[in-house]
Amino acid sequence: MRKFGPITRVGHGARYGLLALTAVSMMMMGPVISPALAQVVTLTPTEGGAAMGVQPGTATIDVKQNGNAKITFDLSGIPAPNPGLECRGLDSDQSLLSGWFRFINNDGESTVNADNLVERWGPPPTILEDAPEGCVAEYPISRGRKPFDPENPESTDRGGGTSGCYGKAPNVITWSPIAKSTSGFTAGMGGTSRPDPNGFVSDTDGDANATLKTNFDPTDGATTPLVLNPWHFGSSVPPFWAQCTNPKVTPAPPVCLAAGGKLRANDSGFKRVFENKPFNDHVGPNGERIPSRIPGIGVIGEMNTFGEVDERAYGRGLIFDINGPCDNNPLAKTPCGPGGFGKEGGPPAHPAGRDMMGFPPKPGSAKGQRFQVPDEKGRQTLARAEATHISVVLHKDCLTHGHIPGHGPGIGLPPPAQGLPDDFVEILRGEIR
Amino acid sequence: MKRMIVVMLVGFALVMAAPVGSLLGSSSEAWAAGPGEKMIKMFKAPFLSLPLRGFFYPPAVETDNFATVKVFESGQGVRHSELRYTFRGLTANTVHTLWFVNLFMITRHSAFPGVAPPSPQGNPYLPWTSGTAGVGYDADGDGVLTCGEGVRGFDPVVTTEEPTPGAMNGVAFGTGQSPTFDQNSFCTNEWGHANPVIRLPYDITTKNVPAQTPPLFQTEVVEFPNGETLKHRHVIDISYKRLYDENPDSPRFGYQKVDNLGRPIFQTYRLIPMVVCTHYDGGLGMTHGHHPGNGPGTGPTPTAFGTDHECLMAAMQTTQARDRQED
Structure with a gap:
């Protein structure tokens, strides 16, 4: 693929002069490093x-x-x-x-060395027929495993060299x-x-x-x-022996016949780095913390528009209420006052006592959130x-x-x-x- | 997970029940949008709040936030959509992303019933940064991108530029705005307001929209000072759902199906609701490429630690504008 760039036109004399100057420079100073x-x-x-x-x-x-x-x-x-x-x-x-x-x-x-960074997670196979009680079907990842042979359904030869449903893969x-x-x-x-x-x-x-x-x-x-290792997806896999031999499962579940998703690699992203951080870490242009008017968002013990942020609500929250946040700034669509959600003239209050739709605090949310670690330029830190x-x-x-x-x-x-x-x-x- | 199912079903019911009032009814009412092109659909799609924890919650209420959707068609029958959003009162100075949800993919095809695989808005053929660049503006030139500086109420417009076969020498392409800005992202201003505009190379009111496969997960074990150890799972990027040539007689048997431009053809479904997500990420805000991360709004079962974003559970009444003959 030929590329054409801008051309600087100089005369023949100038060209020879430049060549001579370059040659002299190289002789005097050696090759350009x-x-x-x-x-x-x-x-x-x-x-x-x-x-x-x-x-x-x-x-x-x-x-x-x-x-x-x-x-x-x-x-x-x-x-x-x-x-x-x-x-x-x-x-x-x-x-x-x-x-x-x-x-x-x-x-x-x-x-x-990245063990346990990614959890294998795919569509579970479906147990097909006459599965013994307690049978748990998993994909046979190991290369040596043979597919189910419908011509010889009673065969117990399922290939060799396998040690588990999830083969050793990085x-x-x-x-x-x-x-x-x-x-x-x-x-x-x-x-x-x-x-x-x-x-x-x-x-x-x-x-x-x-x-x-x-x-x-x-x-x-x-x-x-x-x-990251890719995730696999699909919708149809011929029946295979699901020899559920996860060594950590004792006693081992019985063998059963299963089928499931066609295993195809899906794209994945870069491996990222996460850290625990306080949830309400939003800052304004001058570094000030922007006070949230949303219940559940704020610093424990501090007041937001709707009252003191308690531990249960810390770390969770939601985006905006159905009327828009009560706001005293002149551009606000929903200025503070009567008529807001749960207020006089407005819709009934949230059963949980909140003024807006939201997600309840989750167990452990008071410990903080997990955020991706940014670098000095605000970009994601990658492993x-x-x-x-x-x-x-x-x-x-x-x-x-x-x-x-x-x-x-x-x-x-x-x-x-x-x-x-x-x-x-x-x-x-x-x-x- | 059950809550997610309930939310999505309620959303579906709401959009299905929406009135068909604002759809342009005839071509005579449409007006030209460009040479040889006319607008065939236009409607206002208000964002609705949805009950999140069951039917005993207050019913969905229309908000002041909405999108004005226009669908254009060229003389050759090629359609594209333009969505102009009006958001008021979102979290201020914060990165947000817009997403479609393929409800039918949940019920028919998803390997994870109850999980809503989101489809990002934007040209599916344009690159994604997968959030590795962060999002925002660098008005002061310090190299740090944040939503708290620079232009307020920025209006990102996702372009529909044509491929450039000549530029194939390891060049990283932008996303229509900059290489650091995912296609479905925007920043709110100090009042939490924003008016993003997104143009898409397809008609969002039909079933021919990009679909995505369920996400990949990254699991970590976190140890706390008190000795408590908990496992946490994050959602990583996903890609579009791809189609493969399954004809054994085809030279491309087993390979992805491609269009006339050599681009993969991807599985498509209808869009039902739209969602808007706020990305917290320690105040900097990072979008996440094809997937916004784990969370109650779009992801699988919420994790114990919470997430780096949360989403407004809102629905858009796209159903009202669908072609009746498409099925």
Whole structure:
């Protein structure tokens, strides 16, 4: 894709003069040293990439002094899409790619220690027939498990090597998109016409030269944002043996036959960081706390418009009442006075004694709320880890996938319950030194 | 969860029972909105308060907050919507987000009955920041984005810009306003007032609106100084519900279905109510990309710790403007 920029027109003499001046300067001062720290990551074709004829490439990491970085890819041998799988909006020989950071060790296992960060939560399978009492159906995540064979319904062979319904899989995936953590992601909705910010395309010759920018230094330890393991959804899965063998359940529930949602990876967001904070932490332009006129919002022991904020109400509240908050400012739509909700001339009061619709305090709400932790610029703080590798992914379905690439081998996800084709393939990988 | 079901059902009943008074009845009453384009629907959709804890609460009451909805149609039959909201008395200087709720998705398709998967307003093909940038304005140039500075009563307009195939080199796109502003966000002013305007590339009164899948969760274990330990679950972003080619003879078997522009086709449902949510988030306010977070208004069962936002349980009478022939 050729780019045209503004052209500065100078005469031949001026050009030769500039060249001579540059040459003299280099002789006097040596080569110009860039303030950026550059590292060239050699990208080696993966097994899948080599089978496609992908050639070794490079990803050059340039770290600017402010901690931002850009990763420039120089790739060749990128295969064209197969017939019938051409990317709409692109030339038939162009393919859609994306760049990713990886968190893996030499064995290809995740380096992220994030146990119990994400709760597996999906549509529960449905127990189909003659389930023994107490049977609890869970998805068999383990790869070795066999599907239910209707031709041999009495078979007890359910595959080997399984230790539980929830296989060992990292809760935080080992992929993080090479992009600014504040970038806008389309979650693949843009297709080839608007790929995610870590996406780029090859040209018609199978070459790809693209630069992705980050607002962190991927070479500086644990600086790369993590993304969460995806959630799975679906509506139909052929019957399978639900061997509910969660080792923590004793005695183990009986085996039963179940079916449930088709397991497909859904997009997820970055791993975020939360903290406990007082609920009423709103501040005005000059740092003043904006007094809330809403029951349930305020500081315990202080008065708001409707009385003292008690512990039960602290931490909960609601947005506005059905008449709008009583307000004495001249712009208020509902000035204070008779006629308000629960007041003379107004609708009856809330049974709980409140003037407006609201959510009751929840147990534990007096302890405060959990808020995401902002950084110094008011942005979300993201959990981060040390990137170990750079990978290039070829999207055979011509769609980038938001924060995660979706199903497929090598990303630490359980395989889909059905034999779905991989919509992407990792074609190149290189280690960050 | 039961409360959520009750609330949504009540909301549904309310909007279904709404009068059909303000809908433009004939094309002769419509006026042109642009070259080759005419307005085919217009109605005022007041926000209603809803009972939150059962039927014994006072009935829903119309508020002073409303949206003026207009639907336009081009000569080729392509429709888009424009929603101009008038909010008064929300929490001042605070980030808010607007959401649609797919009630039918709850009852028919949701894997989580009783949970309302919200659909954010905005062009589904435009990027989302997933809240990683925060939301607000940086009028004083200190790099800190808050709702308490800069423009008051800001009117975010979500544009419907066309894709730009040439700009595919790792460029992060804005959301129509800035890369730091999620599409369905707005700030209230010091009086809690706001007049956001949102334009959508579809007719919100039909069933052809984006739907979303239920959310992902992040569970944390929190320890308090007194030794008490509690588990807390947060909702993380979700994405649109996608459709897959299930024809084994198709070259794209197993892949997502795409339109003529190569964009995924997503599952669509009707919209029933709209909700507006306040984001507290320690005063800074962060929207949450595709999902506003956990909470009584839109999320699953509320958690013990509360959340970083709460939503006004309001319904919009979109039902009154629906095409009768669509089913």
